[in-house]
Amino acid sequence: MQTAPSSAATSSGTALTLDDLFRRTVLRQPDAIALIDPPNKERVTGSAPRQLTFAQTDQAISGIAARFVEAGLPPGSIIAVQMPNTIEFVVTVMAALxxxxxxxxxxxxxxxxxxxxxxxxxxxxxxxxxxxxEIVDHGELALHAAAEAFSIRQVFGFGNDLPEGMTPLEITTSGMNGWLSPTLPDARRPAIISFDVTPDGFRAIPRNHLQLISGGLAVFLEAGLPQGARLLSSIAPASFAGFASSVVTWLLSGGSLALHHPADFQILEQQIVDDRHDTLIVPGPLAIRLAESGTLARPQVAIRHVIGLWRTPDRVTGSNDWQDTGTTLTDIYLFGEIGLFGARRLEDGSAAPITPGAFGAPRGAASSKTIGEIIVTPKATLALRGAMVPVAAYRISSEDSLTETPVLDYVDTGYAAHVDRVTGAIGITAPPVGIVGVGGYRFLSQDLDAWAKRLTAGAMLTALPDQLNGFRLAGRAGDNSRAREALGELGLNPLMVEAFRDRSSGT
Structure with missing residues (x-):
C-alpha cells in the first residue's frame, strides 16, 4: 500500500518546510546521488555538467544561503530566480529558502x-x-531588468564572463558544515511566488511550504512512486506545477533528480535509454509520443512510472490511449497557477474519468489521502479548492471590482466543464475565455492585439489551434523581419517574436 513519505508535521507539531524534508534525507543517506545535470549543460550555459550527493548538495545550499545573508538580504525579502533546468536552479531556490x-x-x-x-x-x-x-545573454538581461525595478539591490549570477555589476555565485561542496540560518523557518509563511495570467490580468501567486508539499503529494501518491525514486524531469521548475512535480516530488521521495533542459528530444532519449532512471516527468503529449515511438519499451530502459503534465487539461480525454504496458502513465491536470490533480491511466490505457467532489491519492483507494476537491460551478466552469489552492491570491478585491466579491474557499479555473448525466464524469471542454496558452505560457488575447498595434499598420498577432501546445502564435506584417526586430527591442517573449518568422510555402 502506498503511504505518504513524510507527514506534514514533526512529532512536536511543527509543520515541515521543504528544507526539513531535504535535511532528513541528508541525515539518512548523505552519500547517495541527489542531483544530476543535463548532459548538454555545457552547450546551454558554458559550464560542465556535474552530479552532487546529498551531502554535497547540503554544502552547496548552505554556501549560497550564507552568500545571500552576507549580501544583506533580510529574512522575508524576495529574490527572483531565472535559470535553465540545471543543478544551479534547484540549489539556489533551496538556498534562498x-x-x-x-x-x-x-x-x-x-x-x-x-x-x-x-x-x-x-x-x-x-x-x-x-x-x-543557449545564445541569449541572460546576464545583461537580468541587469537591464533590475535597472527598471527600483527595489532591486543585488544581482547574482552563475557562469563565466559575468557582466560588471553581477555578483558571482558558485557551487561549493565543502566548508559549510554547521552553518545556521539567522532566522527560524516557518512552513506557513510564503516560500515561492509564481506568476499567472487571468482574465483580470497579471497576478503574483504566493504559496507557503504546506501548499507546495500538498501539490507534490498529489503527484507523488497518485503516480505510486517508490521511496528513493530515480527521477528524470524535463519540466522546468519555474511554475507551481513544474516545481511541485519535480523538486517537491524529489524531496518527498528522497531519491535522485536528473534534469533535462527542454527541449532536445535526442538528448532526452539518450538520458532515458542510457541512464537508470525509474520515473520520467514530461509534458503529457510528449509522454504519449515517447510510448508510441517505442522508446520506453527498449530492453535497457528502466522507466516504470511516467508522469505527464497537461497544460491543456481539456485535451486529456481526447488523447491517444497509453500504449506501453510495462509502465504506468499518470495524467496531471494543470490549471495555470491555481492548482493541479492527477489521475493514473486505466488498465486499457484510456484516461481515467474525473468526478466532482474530493480527490485524493492514490485516486479511488480505500486509504486515499484527501488533497483537494473538484467543483463544477453554476457557470459551468471547473473550480478547485484544497490545501494547495491559494484562494487569497485569486480573490477579486473591491479595488479590482465595482462590487465586493464574497469570500469563497475555491478558485474558478475558468475552464468550461459539465457533468455527464449518465456516467457522472466531468467533461472539460474549453480553456478560459480570453486567455491563450502557448507552450506553458499564458497570454491575454487582448494583449496580443495591443502588441501587434505597436508594429506597422496592418500587423496581426493571433493564436491558432495546435495539437501539442493547445495554441501557437502566428503573426503577419508587411516586413516580418522588421517586426521581429521591433518586438525584440520591446523586450517581448520569444514566442511573440518568432510568431513573425518567415515561413516557406512548404511548411
Whole structure:
C-alpha cells in the first residue's frame, strides 16, 4: 500500500518546510546521488555538467544561503530566480529558502518587458540568474531588468564572463558544515511566488511550504512512486506545477533528480535509454509520443512510472490511449497557477474519468489521502479548492471590482466543464475565455492585439489551434523581419517574436 513519505508535521507539531524534508534525507543517506545535470549543460550555459550527493548538495545550499545573508538580504525579502533546468536552479531556490527568503520563479523565456513587470509587482530585493542560456545573454538581461525595478539591490549570477555589476555565485561542496540560518523557518509563511495570467490580468501567486508539499503529494501518491525514486524531469521548475512535480516530488521521495533542459528530444532519449532512471516527468503529449515511438519499451530502459503534465487539461480525454504496458502513465491536470490533480491511466490505457467532489491519492483507494476537491460551478466552469489552492491570491478585491466579491474557499479555473448525466464524469471542454496558452505560457488575447498595434499598420498577432501546445502564435506584417526586430527591442517573449518568422510555402 502506498503511504505518504513524510507527514506534514514533526512529532512536536511543527509543520515541515521543504528544507526539513531535504535535511532528513541528508541525515539518512548523505552519500547517495541527489542531483544530476543535463548532459548538454555545457552547450546551454558554458559550464560542465556535474552530479552532487546529498551531502554535497547540503554544502552547496548552505554556501549560497550564507552568500545571500552576507549580501544583506533580510529574512522575508524576495529574490527572483531565472535559470535553465540545471543543478544551479534547484540549489539556489533551496538556498534562498534556507536563508529565510521568498523565491519568485521567473520563466526562462521571459524577457525584459515581463521581467520588469514581475520584479516591480513583488518588490524583489534581488535577482539570481546565469551568464547565458543557449545564445541569449541572460546576464545583461537580468541587469537591464533590475535597472527598471527600483527595489532591486543585488544581482547574482552563475557562469563565466559575468557582466560588471553581477555578483558571482558558485557551487561549493565543502566548508559549510554547521552553518545556521539567522532566522527560524516557518512552513506557513510564503516560500515561492509564481506568476499567472487571468482574465483580470497579471497576478503574483504566493504559496507557503504546506501548499507546495500538498501539490507534490498529489503527484507523488497518485503516480505510486517508490521511496528513493530515480527521477528524470524535463519540466522546468519555474511554475507551481513544474516545481511541485519535480523538486517537491524529489524531496518527498528522497531519491535522485536528473534534469533535462527542454527541449532536445535526442538528448532526452539518450538520458532515458542510457541512464537508470525509474520515473520520467514530461509534458503529457510528449509522454504519449515517447510510448508510441517505442522508446520506453527498449530492453535497457528502466522507466516504470511516467508522469505527464497537461497544460491543456481539456485535451486529456481526447488523447491517444497509453500504449506501453510495462509502465504506468499518470495524467496531471494543470490549471495555470491555481492548482493541479492527477489521475493514473486505466488498465486499457484510456484516461481515467474525473468526478466532482474530493480527490485524493492514490485516486479511488480505500486509504486515499484527501488533497483537494473538484467543483463544477453554476457557470459551468471547473473550480478547485484544497490545501494547495491559494484562494487569497485569486480573490477579486473591491479595488479590482465595482462590487465586493464574497469570500469563497475555491478558485474558478475558468475552464468550461459539465457533468455527464449518465456516467457522472466531468467533461472539460474549453480553456478560459480570453486567455491563450502557448507552450506553458499564458497570454491575454487582448494583449496580443495591443502588441501587434505597436508594429506597422496592418500587423496581426493571433493564436491558432495546435495539437501539442493547445495554441501557437502566428503573426503577419508587411516586413516580418522588421517586426521581429521591433518586438525584440520591446523586450517581448520569444514566442511573440518568432510568431513573425518567415515561413516557406512548404511548411
Amino acid at each position: 534556507r536563508a529565510g527568503l521568498v523565491v519568485a520563479l521567473l520563466p526562462q523565456l521571459w524577457r525584459q518587458s515581463e521581467l520588469t513587470i514581475a520584479l516591480n509587482r513583488v518588490g524583489a530585493r534581488a535577482i539570481a540568474g546565469v551568464s547565458r542560456i
